[in-house]
Amino acid sequence: MxxxxxxxxxxxxxxxxxxxxxxxxxxxxxxxxxxxxxxxxxxxxxxxxxxxxxxxxxxxxxxxxxxxxxxxxxxxxxxxxxxxxxxxxxxxxxxxxxxxxxxxxxxxxxxxxxxxxxxxxxxxxxxxxxxxxxxxxxxxxxxxxxxxxxxxxxxxxxxxxxxxxxxxxxxxxxxxxxxxxxxxxxxxxxxxxxxxxxxxNPRLVALGNSACATTRGIPVEEASVVVCGGWGMGSKENWQLLNELANLLGGAVGCTRPAVDEGWVEGESQMIGTSGKVVRPKVYIGAGVSGSSHHICGMKDSDLIISINKDEKASIFEVSDIRVVGDAKQILESLIEKIRAIRKA
Ligand SMILES: Cc1cc2nc3c(=O)[nH]c(=O)nc-3n(C[C@H](O)[C@H](O)[C@H](O)COP(=O)(O)OP(=O)(O)OC[C@H]3O[C@@H](n4cnc5c(N)ncnc54)[C@H](O)[C@@H]3O)c2cc1C
Structure with missing residues:
Protein backbone atom coordinates (compact mmCIF):
# COMPACT_ATOMS: atom_id res chain seq x y z
CA MET A 1 0.00 0.00 0.00
CA ASN A 201 1.89 12.63 29.88
CA PRO A 202 5.23 10.83 30.03
CA ARG A 203 5.52 7.20 28.96
CA LEU A 204 9.09 7.21 30.16
CA VAL A 205 10.96 9.62 32.40
CA ALA A 206 14.69 10.06 31.85
CA LEU A 207 16.29 10.72 35.24
CA GLY A 208 19.89 11.13 34.18
CA ASN A 209 22.67 9.71 32.11
CA SER A 210 23.62 6.24 33.28
CA ALA A 211 27.27 5.74 34.05
CA CYS A 212 28.90 5.02 30.71
CA ALA A 213 31.66 2.49 30.59
CA THR A 214 34.83 4.49 30.21
CA THR A 215 37.34 3.14 27.79
CA ARG A 216 40.88 3.03 29.07
CA GLY A 217 43.34 4.27 26.46
CA ILE A 218 42.46 4.85 22.81
CA PRO A 219 39.09 3.49 21.67
CA VAL A 220 39.73 0.60 19.28
CA GLU A 221 37.83 2.30 16.41
CA GLU A 222 40.07 5.39 16.67
CA ALA A 223 43.46 3.65 16.97
CA SER A 224 45.87 3.65 14.06
CA VAL A 225 47.31 0.34 15.27
CA VAL A 226 44.99 -2.43 16.47
CA VAL A 227 46.39 -5.54 18.14
CA CYS A 228 43.55 -8.03 18.07
CA GLY A 229 43.41 -11.26 20.02
CA GLY A 230 41.26 -14.28 19.36
CA TRP A 231 40.49 -17.55 21.06
CA GLY A 232 43.91 -18.85 20.01
CA MET A 233 45.52 -16.60 22.66
CA GLY A 234 44.58 -19.37 25.07
CA SER A 235 44.40 -17.59 28.44
CA LYS A 236 43.99 -14.30 30.30
CA GLU A 237 47.65 -14.48 31.20
CA ASN A 238 48.69 -14.64 27.54
CA TRP A 239 46.27 -11.77 26.83
CA GLN A 240 48.66 -9.40 28.64
CA LEU A 241 51.03 -9.75 25.68
CA LEU A 242 48.47 -7.99 23.47
CA ASN A 243 48.24 -5.11 25.96
CA GLU A 244 52.02 -4.86 26.07
CA LEU A 245 52.38 -4.82 22.28
CA ALA A 246 49.57 -2.30 21.85
CA ASN A 247 51.22 -0.03 24.46
CA LEU A 248 54.57 -0.24 22.71
CA LEU A 249 53.00 0.63 19.35
CA GLY A 250 50.69 3.34 20.73
CA GLY A 251 47.65 1.34 19.65
CA ALA A 252 44.59 -0.34 21.11
CA VAL A 253 43.64 -3.93 21.82
CA GLY A 254 40.74 -5.44 19.89
CA CYS A 255 39.17 -8.85 20.29
CA THR A 256 36.88 -11.49 18.84
CA ARG A 257 33.66 -12.81 20.38
CA PRO A 258 35.25 -15.83 22.16
CA ALA A 259 37.66 -13.51 24.01
CA VAL A 260 34.66 -11.66 25.43
CA ASP A 261 32.93 -14.93 26.32
CA GLU A 262 36.09 -16.19 28.06
CA GLY A 263 36.22 -13.00 30.14
CA TRP A 264 39.69 -12.04 28.85
CA VAL A 265 38.28 -8.58 28.09
CA GLU A 266 35.58 -6.67 29.91
CA GLY A 267 32.40 -6.01 27.93
CA GLU A 268 32.09 -5.74 24.18
CA SER A 269 33.59 -2.29 23.60
CA GLN A 270 36.75 -3.79 22.05
CA MET A 271 35.01 -6.48 19.99
CA ILE A 272 35.48 -6.17 16.24
CA GLY A 273 32.94 -7.45 13.73
CA THR A 274 29.27 -7.58 12.77
CA SER A 275 28.08 -7.21 16.35
CA GLY A 276 31.08 -5.16 17.43
CA LYS A 277 33.10 -2.22 16.10
CA VAL A 278 34.25 -1.56 12.57
CA VAL A 279 37.93 -0.62 12.49
CA ARG A 280 40.09 0.74 9.69
CA PRO A 281 43.54 1.21 11.27
CA LYS A 282 46.82 1.69 9.46
CA VAL A 283 47.96 -1.64 10.92
CA TYR A 284 45.85 -4.55 12.23
CA ILE A 285 47.72 -7.39 13.95
CA GLY A 286 45.56 -10.45 14.61
CA ALA A 287 46.82 -13.19 16.93
CA GLY A 288 44.96 -16.49 17.26
CA VAL A 289 42.06 -15.18 15.17
CA SER A 290 40.52 -17.68 12.70
CA GLY A 291 38.92 -15.12 10.38
CA SER A 292 35.20 -15.84 10.57
CA SER A 293 33.03 -13.71 8.28
CA HIS A 294 31.55 -12.07 11.41
CA HIS A 295 34.97 -10.77 12.38
CA ILE A 296 36.40 -10.06 8.92
CA CYS A 297 33.64 -7.64 8.00
CA GLY A 298 34.81 -5.43 10.88
CA MET A 299 38.53 -5.24 9.97
CA LYS A 300 38.97 -6.07 6.26
CA ASP A 301 39.49 -2.42 5.28
CA SER A 302 42.57 -1.99 7.49
CA ASP A 303 45.53 -0.65 5.47
CA LEU A 304 47.93 -3.45 6.48
CA ILE A 305 46.76 -6.78 7.93
CA ILE A 306 49.27 -8.97 9.76
CA SER A 307 48.02 -12.31 11.06
CA ILE A 308 49.55 -14.88 13.37
CA ASN A 309 47.94 -18.31 13.38
CA LYS A 310 49.28 -21.80 13.98
CA ASP A 311 47.02 -23.14 11.21
CA GLU A 312 48.42 -22.27 7.79
CA LYS A 313 44.94 -22.79 6.29
CA ALA A 314 43.22 -20.27 8.62
CA SER A 315 40.71 -18.08 6.70
CA ILE A 316 42.21 -14.89 8.16
CA PHE A 317 45.24 -15.46 5.90
CA GLU A 318 43.01 -14.92 2.85
CA VAL A 319 42.61 -11.23 3.77
CA SER A 320 46.10 -10.76 5.25
CA ASP A 321 49.05 -8.91 3.74
CA ILE A 322 51.58 -10.60 6.05
CA ARG A 323 50.97 -14.18 7.20
CA VAL A 324 52.86 -15.59 10.16
CA VAL A 325 52.34 -19.31 10.81
CA GLY A 326 53.22 -20.23 14.38
CA ASP A 327 52.32 -20.03 18.04
CA ALA A 328 50.82 -16.63 18.93
CA LYS A 329 52.36 -16.48 22.42
CA GLN A 330 55.89 -17.22 21.21
CA ILE A 331 55.68 -14.80 18.29
CA LEU A 332 54.24 -11.96 20.37
CA GLU A 333 56.91 -12.45 23.06
CA SER A 334 59.72 -12.28 20.54
CA LEU A 335 58.13 -9.28 18.78
CA ILE A 336 57.86 -7.38 22.08
CA GLU A 337 61.44 -8.27 22.96
CA LYS A 338 62.71 -7.05 19.56
CA ILE A 339 60.80 -3.77 19.73
CA ARG A 340 62.18 -3.14 23.24
CA ALA A 341 65.71 -3.90 22.07
CA ILE A 342 65.37 -1.48 19.13
CA ARG A 343 64.00 1.25 21.42
CA LYS A 344 66.89 0.76 23.89
CA ALA A 345 69.57 0.84 21.19
C1 LIG B 1 25.20 -13.52 14.86
C2 LIG B 1 26.66 -13.63 15.21
C3 LIG B 1 27.39 -12.47 15.32
C4 LIG B 1 28.76 -12.55 15.62
N1 LIG B 1 29.47 -11.40 15.71
C5 LIG B 1 30.80 -11.46 15.92
C6 LIG B 1 31.60 -10.28 15.95
O1 LIG B 1 31.09 -9.14 15.83
N2 LIG B 1 32.91 -10.42 16.13
C7 LIG B 1 33.53 -11.64 16.27
O2 LIG B 1 34.76 -11.69 16.40
N3 LIG B 1 32.80 -12.76 16.27
C8 LIG B 1 31.46 -12.72 16.11
N4 LIG B 1 30.74 -13.86 16.09
C9 LIG B 1 31.44 -15.13 16.35
C10 LIG B 1 32.14 -15.64 15.08
O3 LIG B 1 31.24 -16.37 14.30
C11 LIG B 1 33.34 -16.54 15.42
O4 LIG B 1 32.92 -17.57 16.25
C12 LIG B 1 34.49 -15.78 16.09
O5 LIG B 1 34.85 -14.63 15.35
C13 LIG B 1 35.71 -16.68 16.18
O6 LIG B 1 36.66 -16.06 17.00
P1 LIG B 1 38.17 -16.53 17.02
O7 LIG B 1 38.76 -16.38 15.67
O8 LIG B 1 38.83 -15.84 18.16
O9 LIG B 1 38.06 -18.06 17.47
P2 LIG B 1 38.19 -19.40 16.65
O10 LIG B 1 37.34 -19.40 15.46
O11 LIG B 1 38.02 -20.51 17.64
O12 LIG B 1 39.68 -19.41 16.13
C14 LIG B 1 40.82 -19.50 16.93
C15 LIG B 1 42.02 -19.50 16.00
O13 LIG B 1 43.18 -19.50 16.78
C16 LIG B 1 44.11 -20.36 16.18
N5 LIG B 1 45.00 -20.80 17.25
C17 LIG B 1 44.73 -21.67 18.25
N6 LIG B 1 45.79 -21.77 19.08
C18 LIG B 1 46.74 -20.93 18.58
C19 LIG B 1 48.04 -20.62 18.96
N7 LIG B 1 48.62 -21.15 20.07
N8 LIG B 1 48.74 -19.72 18.22
C20 LIG B 1 48.20 -19.19 17.09
N9 LIG B 1 46.97 -19.47 16.67
C21 LIG B 1 46.25 -20.34 17.41
C22 LIG B 1 43.31 -21.47 15.56
O14 LIG B 1 44.02 -22.06 14.49
C23 LIG B 1 42.07 -20.70 15.08
O15 LIG B 1 42.25 -20.28 13.74
C24 LIG B 1 29.37 -13.82 15.81
C25 LIG B 1 28.60 -14.97 15.70
C26 LIG B 1 27.26 -14.89 15.41
C27 LIG B 1 26.48 -16.15 15.29
Whole structure:
Protein backbone atom coordinates (compact mmCIF):
# COMPACT_ATOMS: atom_id res chain seq x y z
CA MET A 1 0.00 0.00 0.00
CA UNK A 2 1.41 3.40 -0.98
CA UNK A 3 1.49 5.99 1.77
CA UNK A 4 2.28 8.92 -0.50
CA UNK A 5 3.56 9.18 -4.02
CA UNK A 6 7.40 8.90 -3.80
CA UNK A 7 7.89 11.96 -6.08
CA UNK A 8 6.63 14.27 -3.32
CA UNK A 9 9.60 13.33 -1.15
CA UNK A 10 12.88 15.09 -1.87
CA UNK A 11 16.23 15.56 -0.15
CA UNK A 12 18.43 13.60 2.23
CA UNK A 13 18.09 14.01 5.99
CA UNK A 14 20.99 12.91 8.17
CA UNK A 15 20.15 12.47 11.84
CA UNK A 16 23.25 13.59 13.71
CA UNK A 17 24.40 12.03 16.95
CA UNK A 18 25.61 14.26 19.78
CA UNK A 19 27.34 12.91 22.85
CA UNK A 20 28.78 15.06 25.62
CA UNK A 21 27.97 18.11 23.46
CA UNK A 22 30.17 16.82 20.61
CA UNK A 23 29.05 15.78 17.15
CA UNK A 24 29.96 12.10 16.84
CA UNK A 25 32.18 11.10 13.86
CA UNK A 26 29.41 8.83 12.52
CA UNK A 27 27.40 11.98 11.73
CA UNK A 28 30.17 13.20 9.40
CA UNK A 29 30.48 9.72 7.90
CA UNK A 30 26.76 9.75 7.05
CA UNK A 31 27.02 13.24 5.56
CA UNK A 32 29.97 11.95 3.49
CA UNK A 33 27.77 9.15 2.10
CA UNK A 34 24.93 11.63 1.51
CA UNK A 35 27.33 13.75 -0.58
CA UNK A 36 28.17 10.69 -2.67
CA UNK A 37 24.46 9.93 -3.20
CA UNK A 38 23.80 13.53 -4.22
CA UNK A 39 26.75 13.48 -6.63
CA UNK A 40 25.35 10.33 -8.29
CA UNK A 41 21.79 11.59 -8.36
CA UNK A 42 21.56 15.40 -8.08
CA UNK A 43 17.75 15.21 -8.39
CA UNK A 44 17.60 13.54 -4.98
CA UNK A 45 17.82 17.07 -3.59
CA UNK A 46 19.72 18.80 -0.81
CA UNK A 47 21.37 17.38 2.28
CA UNK A 48 20.08 18.49 5.67
CA UNK A 49 21.50 17.39 9.01
CA UNK A 50 19.45 17.59 12.19
CA UNK A 51 21.11 18.04 15.58
CA UNK A 52 19.09 17.58 18.78
CA UNK A 53 20.28 18.54 22.27
CA UNK A 54 20.64 21.20 24.93
CA UNK A 55 23.03 23.90 23.73
CA UNK A 56 23.47 22.07 20.44
CA UNK A 57 23.98 25.33 18.55
CA UNK A 58 27.53 25.30 19.95
CA UNK A 59 28.22 22.14 17.92
CA UNK A 60 27.35 23.91 14.66
CA UNK A 61 30.99 24.60 13.79
CA UNK A 62 31.66 20.85 13.74
CA UNK A 63 29.29 20.28 10.80
CA UNK A 64 29.58 23.58 8.94
CA UNK A 65 32.26 22.40 6.51
CA UNK A 66 30.86 18.87 6.18
CA UNK A 67 29.10 19.63 2.90
CA UNK A 68 25.55 19.66 4.30
CA UNK A 69 23.31 22.23 2.59
CA UNK A 70 21.29 22.86 5.74
CA UNK A 71 21.65 22.31 9.48
CA UNK A 72 18.43 22.00 11.49
CA UNK A 73 19.02 22.79 15.15
CA UNK A 74 16.68 21.45 17.81
CA UNK A 75 18.10 23.23 20.82
CA UNK A 76 16.10 22.72 24.01
CA UNK A 77 16.96 22.16 27.68
CA UNK A 78 14.68 19.14 27.94
CA UNK A 79 16.45 17.34 25.11
CA UNK A 80 19.75 17.13 27.01
CA UNK A 81 19.03 13.48 27.86
CA UNK A 82 18.36 11.02 25.07
CA UNK A 83 14.72 9.99 25.32
CA UNK A 84 13.55 7.76 22.48
CA UNK A 85 9.86 8.73 22.54
CA UNK A 86 10.65 12.46 22.67
CA UNK A 87 13.39 12.30 20.03
CA UNK A 88 11.24 10.09 17.77
CA UNK A 89 8.32 12.53 18.00
CA UNK A 90 10.56 15.49 17.16
CA UNK A 91 12.03 13.65 14.16
CA UNK A 92 8.61 12.41 13.06
CA UNK A 93 7.42 16.05 12.97
CA UNK A 94 10.47 17.21 11.03
CA UNK A 95 10.21 14.33 8.54
CA UNK A 96 6.46 14.61 7.90
CA UNK A 97 6.69 18.36 7.33
CA UNK A 98 9.82 18.31 5.13
CA UNK A 99 9.34 14.98 3.36
CA UNK A 100 12.97 13.94 2.74
CA UNK A 101 13.29 11.06 0.29
CA UNK A 102 16.18 9.47 2.23
CA UNK A 103 16.79 9.45 6.00
CA UNK A 104 20.14 8.18 7.34
CA UNK A 105 20.71 7.42 11.04
CA UNK A 106 23.64 6.03 13.05
CA UNK A 107 23.27 2.35 13.98
CA UNK A 108 24.41 3.08 17.52
CA UNK A 109 22.80 1.77 20.70
CA UNK A 110 20.41 4.71 20.99
CA UNK A 111 19.77 5.66 17.38
CA UNK A 112 19.08 2.18 16.02
CA UNK A 113 16.28 1.96 18.55
CA UNK A 114 15.04 5.36 17.39
CA UNK A 115 15.19 4.28 13.72
CA UNK A 116 12.90 1.30 14.21
CA UNK A 117 10.46 3.42 16.24
CA UNK A 118 10.41 6.03 13.47
CA UNK A 119 9.98 3.41 10.75
CA UNK A 120 6.82 2.13 12.43
CA UNK A 121 5.43 5.62 13.06
CA UNK A 122 6.11 6.71 9.46
CA UNK A 123 4.84 3.42 8.02
CA UNK A 124 8.00 2.84 6.04
CA UNK A 125 10.87 0.37 5.95
CA UNK A 126 14.25 0.67 7.67
CA UNK A 127 17.32 -1.07 6.25
CA UNK A 128 19.37 -1.72 9.40
CA UNK A 129 23.17 -1.99 9.72
CA UNK A 130 23.93 -1.19 6.08
CA UNK A 131 27.44 -1.71 4.78
CA UNK A 132 26.80 0.28 1.61
CA UNK A 133 24.16 2.58 0.20
CA UNK A 134 23.69 3.40 -3.46
CA UNK A 135 21.16 5.42 -5.37
CA UNK A 136 19.64 5.16 -8.85
CA UNK A 137 19.18 8.05 -11.28
CA UNK A 138 15.52 7.99 -10.22
CA UNK A 139 16.55 8.59 -6.57
CA UNK A 140 15.73 5.04 -5.48
CA UNK A 141 17.97 4.03 -2.62
CA UNK A 142 19.56 0.59 -2.58
CA UNK A 143 20.78 -0.44 0.85
CA UNK A 144 23.29 -3.28 1.14
CA UNK A 145 22.83 -5.27 4.32
CA UNK A 146 24.74 -8.37 5.50
CA UNK A 147 22.60 -11.41 6.23
CA UNK A 148 23.23 -14.88 7.65
CA UNK A 149 26.02 -13.52 9.83
CA UNK A 150 27.74 -11.68 7.00
CA UNK A 151 27.89 -14.70 4.64
CA UNK A 152 25.64 -13.00 2.06
CA UNK A 153 24.89 -9.39 1.24
CA UNK A 154 21.28 -8.49 0.56
CA UNK A 155 20.10 -5.53 -1.54
CA UNK A 156 17.15 -3.78 0.04
CA UNK A 157 14.83 -1.40 -1.82
CA UNK A 158 11.90 0.56 -0.48
CA UNK A 159 9.95 1.19 -3.70
CA UNK A 160 6.51 2.27 -2.50
CA UNK A 161 7.02 4.00 0.82
CA UNK A 162 8.80 7.15 1.85
CA UNK A 163 11.13 8.10 3.38
CA UNK A 164 13.70 5.47 2.47
CA UNK A 165 15.48 4.88 5.79
CA UNK A 166 18.82 3.30 6.59
CA UNK A 167 21.03 2.90 9.65
CA UNK A 168 24.83 2.58 9.46
CA UNK A 169 27.34 1.64 12.14
CA UNK A 170 30.20 4.03 12.99
CA UNK A 171 33.30 3.37 10.90
CA UNK A 172 31.56 1.85 7.86
CA UNK A 173 31.82 4.99 5.72
CA UNK A 174 34.68 7.44 5.52
CA UNK A 175 34.18 11.11 6.35
CA UNK A 176 34.30 13.20 3.19
CA UNK A 177 36.99 15.92 3.14
CA UNK A 178 35.73 19.21 4.59
CA UNK A 179 34.64 21.92 2.16
CA UNK A 180 36.21 25.15 3.38
CA UNK A 181 33.89 28.12 3.17
CA UNK A 182 30.79 25.87 3.01
CA UNK A 183 27.98 27.85 4.61
CA UNK A 184 24.91 25.71 5.20
CA UNK A 185 21.57 27.33 5.77
CA UNK A 186 20.73 27.24 9.50
CA UNK A 187 17.16 26.42 10.51
CA UNK A 188 15.63 26.02 13.94
CA UNK A 189 12.93 23.60 14.99
CA UNK A 190 11.20 24.55 18.24
CA UNK A 191 10.24 21.36 20.11
CA UNK A 192 8.56 23.19 23.06
CA UNK A 193 5.03 21.97 22.27
CA UNK A 194 6.22 18.36 21.91
CA UNK A 195 8.31 18.61 25.10
CA UNK A 196 5.36 20.05 27.05
CA UNK A 197 3.04 17.29 25.84
CA UNK A 198 5.57 14.56 26.62
CA UNK A 199 6.26 16.00 30.08
CA UNK A 200 2.54 16.19 30.86
CA ASN A 201 1.89 12.63 29.88
CA PRO A 202 5.23 10.83 30.03
CA ARG A 203 5.52 7.20 28.96
CA LEU A 204 9.09 7.21 30.16
CA VAL A 205 10.96 9.62 32.40
CA ALA A 206 14.69 10.06 31.85
CA LEU A 207 16.29 10.72 35.24
CA GLY A 208 19.89 11.13 34.18
CA ASN A 209 22.67 9.71 32.11
CA SER A 210 23.62 6.24 33.28
CA ALA A 211 27.27 5.74 34.05
CA CYS A 212 28.90 5.02 30.71
CA ALA A 213 31.66 2.49 30.59
CA THR A 214 34.83 4.49 30.21
CA THR A 215 37.34 3.14 27.79
CA ARG A 216 40.88 3.03 29.07
CA GLY A 217 43.34 4.27 26.46
CA ILE A 218 42.46 4.85 22.81
CA PRO A 219 39.09 3.49 21.67
CA VAL A 220 39.73 0.60 19.28
CA GLU A 221 37.83 2.30 16.41
CA GLU A 222 40.07 5.39 16.67
CA ALA A 223 43.46 3.65 16.97
CA SER A 224 45.87 3.65 14.06
CA VAL A 225 47.31 0.34 15.27
CA VAL A 226 44.99 -2.43 16.47
CA VAL A 227 46.39 -5.54 18.14
CA CYS A 228 43.55 -8.03 18.07
CA GLY A 229 43.41 -11.26 20.02
CA GLY A 230 41.26 -14.28 19.36
CA TRP A 231 40.49 -17.55 21.06
CA GLY A 232 43.91 -18.85 20.01
CA MET A 233 45.52 -16.60 22.66
CA GLY A 234 44.58 -19.37 25.07
CA SER A 235 44.40 -17.59 28.44
CA LYS A 236 43.99 -14.30 30.30
CA GLU A 237 47.65 -14.48 31.20
CA ASN A 238 48.69 -14.64 27.54
CA TRP A 239 46.27 -11.77 26.83
CA GLN A 240 48.66 -9.40 28.64
CA LEU A 241 51.03 -9.75 25.68
CA LEU A 242 48.47 -7.99 23.47
CA ASN A 243 48.24 -5.11 25.96
CA GLU A 244 52.02 -4.86 26.07
CA LEU A 245 52.38 -4.82 22.28
CA ALA A 246 49.57 -2.30 21.85
CA ASN A 247 51.22 -0.03 24.46
CA LEU A 248 54.57 -0.24 22.71
CA LEU A 249 53.00 0.63 19.35
CA GLY A 250 50.69 3.34 20.73
CA GLY A 251 47.65 1.34 19.65
CA ALA A 252 44.59 -0.34 21.11
CA VAL A 253 43.64 -3.93 21.82
CA GLY A 254 40.74 -5.44 19.89
CA CYS A 255 39.17 -8.85 20.29
CA THR A 256 36.88 -11.49 18.84
CA ARG A 257 33.66 -12.81 20.38
CA PRO A 258 35.25 -15.83 22.16
CA ALA A 259 37.66 -13.51 24.01
CA VAL A 260 34.66 -11.66 25.43
CA ASP A 261 32.93 -14.93 26.32
CA GLU A 262 36.09 -16.19 28.06
CA GLY A 263 36.22 -13.00 30.14
CA TRP A 264 39.69 -12.04 28.85
CA VAL A 265 38.28 -8.58 28.09
CA GLU A 266 35.58 -6.67 29.91
CA GLY A 267 32.40 -6.01 27.93
CA GLU A 268 32.09 -5.74 24.18
CA SER A 269 33.59 -2.29 23.60
CA GLN A 270 36.75 -3.79 22.05
CA MET A 271 35.01 -6.48 19.99
CA ILE A 272 35.48 -6.17 16.24
CA GLY A 273 32.94 -7.45 13.73
CA THR A 274 29.27 -7.58 12.77
CA SER A 275 28.08 -7.21 16.35
CA GLY A 276 31.08 -5.16 17.43
CA LYS A 277 33.10 -2.22 16.10
CA VAL A 278 34.25 -1.56 12.57
CA VAL A 279 37.93 -0.62 12.49
CA ARG A 280 40.09 0.74 9.69
CA PRO A 281 43.54 1.21 11.27
CA LYS A 282 46.82 1.69 9.46
CA VAL A 283 47.96 -1.64 10.92
CA TYR A 284 45.85 -4.55 12.23
CA ILE A 285 47.72 -7.39 13.95
CA GLY A 286 45.56 -10.45 14.61
CA ALA A 287 46.82 -13.19 16.93
CA GLY A 288 44.96 -16.49 17.26
CA VAL A 289 42.06 -15.18 15.17
CA SER A 290 40.52 -17.68 12.70
CA GLY A 291 38.92 -15.12 10.38
CA SER A 292 35.20 -15.84 10.57
CA SER A 293 33.03 -13.71 8.28
CA HIS A 294 31.55 -12.07 11.41
CA HIS A 295 34.97 -10.77 12.38
CA ILE A 296 36.40 -10.06 8.92
CA CYS A 297 33.64 -7.64 8.00
CA GLY A 298 34.81 -5.43 10.88
CA MET A 299 38.53 -5.24 9.97
CA LYS A 300 38.97 -6.07 6.26
CA ASP A 301 39.49 -2.42 5.28
CA SER A 302 42.57 -1.99 7.49
CA ASP A 303 45.53 -0.65 5.47
CA LEU A 304 47.93 -3.45 6.48
CA ILE A 305 46.76 -6.78 7.93
CA ILE A 306 49.27 -8.97 9.76
CA SER A 307 48.02 -12.31 11.06
CA ILE A 308 49.55 -14.88 13.37
CA ASN A 309 47.94 -18.31 13.38
CA LYS A 310 49.28 -21.80 13.98
CA ASP A 311 47.02 -23.14 11.21
CA GLU A 312 48.42 -22.27 7.79
CA LYS A 313 44.94 -22.79 6.29
CA ALA A 314 43.22 -20.27 8.62
CA SER A 315 40.71 -18.08 6.70
CA ILE A 316 42.21 -14.89 8.16
CA PHE A 317 45.24 -15.46 5.90
CA GLU A 318 43.01 -14.92 2.85
CA VAL A 319 42.61 -11.23 3.77
CA SER A 320 46.10 -10.76 5.25
CA ASP A 321 49.05 -8.91 3.74
CA ILE A 322 51.58 -10.60 6.05
CA ARG A 323 50.97 -14.18 7.20
CA VAL A 324 52.86 -15.59 10.16
CA VAL A 325 52.34 -19.31 10.81
CA GLY A 326 53.22 -20.23 14.38
CA ASP A 327 52.32 -20.03 18.04
CA ALA A 328 50.82 -16.63 18.93
CA LYS A 329 52.36 -16.48 22.42
CA GLN A 330 55.89 -17.22 21.21
CA ILE A 331 55.68 -14.80 18.29
CA LEU A 332 54.24 -11.96 20.37
CA GLU A 333 56.91 -12.45 23.06
CA SER A 334 59.72 -12.28 20.54
CA LEU A 335 58.13 -9.28 18.78
CA ILE A 336 57.86 -7.38 22.08
CA GLU A 337 61.44 -8.27 22.96
CA LYS A 338 62.71 -7.05 19.56
CA ILE A 339 60.80 -3.77 19.73
CA ARG A 340 62.18 -3.14 23.24
CA ALA A 341 65.71 -3.90 22.07
CA ILE A 342 65.37 -1.48 19.13
CA ARG A 343 64.00 1.25 21.42
CA LYS A 344 66.89 0.76 23.89
CA ALA A 345 69.57 0.84 21.19
C1 LIG B 1 25.20 -13.52 14.86
C2 LIG B 1 26.66 -13.63 15.21
C3 LIG B 1 27.39 -12.47 15.32
C4 LIG B 1 28.76 -12.55 15.62
N1 LIG B 1 29.47 -11.40 15.71
C5 LIG B 1 30.80 -11.46 15.92
C6 LIG B 1 31.60 -10.28 15.95
O1 LIG B 1 31.09 -9.14 15.83
N2 LIG B 1 32.91 -10.42 16.13
C7 LIG B 1 33.53 -11.64 16.27
O2 LIG B 1 34.76 -11.69 16.40
N3 LIG B 1 32.80 -12.76 16.27
C8 LIG B 1 31.46 -12.72 16.11
N4 LIG B 1 30.74 -13.86 16.09
C9 LIG B 1 31.44 -15.13 16.35
C10 LIG B 1 32.14 -15.64 15.08
O3 LIG B 1 31.24 -16.37 14.30
C11 LIG B 1 33.34 -16.54 15.42
O4 LIG B 1 32.92 -17.57 16.25
C12 LIG B 1 34.49 -15.78 16.09
O5 LIG B 1 34.85 -14.63 15.35
C13 LIG B 1 35.71 -16.68 16.18
O6 LIG B 1 36.66 -16.06 17.00
P1 LIG B 1 38.17 -16.53 17.02
O7 LIG B 1 38.76 -16.38 15.67
O8 LIG B 1 38.83 -15.84 18.16
O9 LIG B 1 38.06 -18.06 17.47
P2 LIG B 1 38.19 -19.40 16.65
O10 LIG B 1 37.34 -19.40 15.46
O11 LIG B 1 38.02 -20.51 17.64
O12 LIG B 1 39.68 -19.41 16.13
C14 LIG B 1 40.82 -19.50 16.93
C15 LIG B 1 42.02 -19.50 16.00
O13 LIG B 1 43.18 -19.50 16.78
C16 LIG B 1 44.11 -20.36 16.18
N5 LIG B 1 45.00 -20.80 17.25
C17 LIG B 1 44.73 -21.67 18.25
N6 LIG B 1 45.79 -21.77 19.08
C18 LIG B 1 46.74 -20.93 18.58
C19 LIG B 1 48.04 -20.62 18.96
N7 LIG B 1 48.62 -21.15 20.07
N8 LIG B 1 48.74 -19.72 18.22
C20 LIG B 1 48.20 -19.19 17.09
N9 LIG B 1 46.97 -19.47 16.67
C21 LIG B 1 46.25 -20.34 17.41
C22 LIG B 1 43.31 -21.47 15.56
O14 LIG B 1 44.02 -22.06 14.49
C23 LIG B 1 42.07 -20.70 15.08
O15 LIG B 1 42.25 -20.28 13.74
C24 LIG B 1 29.37 -13.82 15.81
C25 LIG B 1 28.60 -14.97 15.70
C26 LIG B 1 27.26 -14.89 15.41
C27 LIG B 1 26.48 -16.15 15.29
Missing amino acids: KTTHPAEWKGILVVGEIRNSRVQPVTLELIGKARELKATCPTVGDIAVVLIGDGVSAALAEVETSGADEVILVDHKQTSLFHNDLYATILQNIITSRKPSVVLLPATAQYQDLASMLGIRLNTGVAAHCVDIRISKAAEMLAVVPAFGGKVLGDILCPAHRPQMATVKPGIFRQAPPISGNKPQISHFDPSAIVAEKLQ
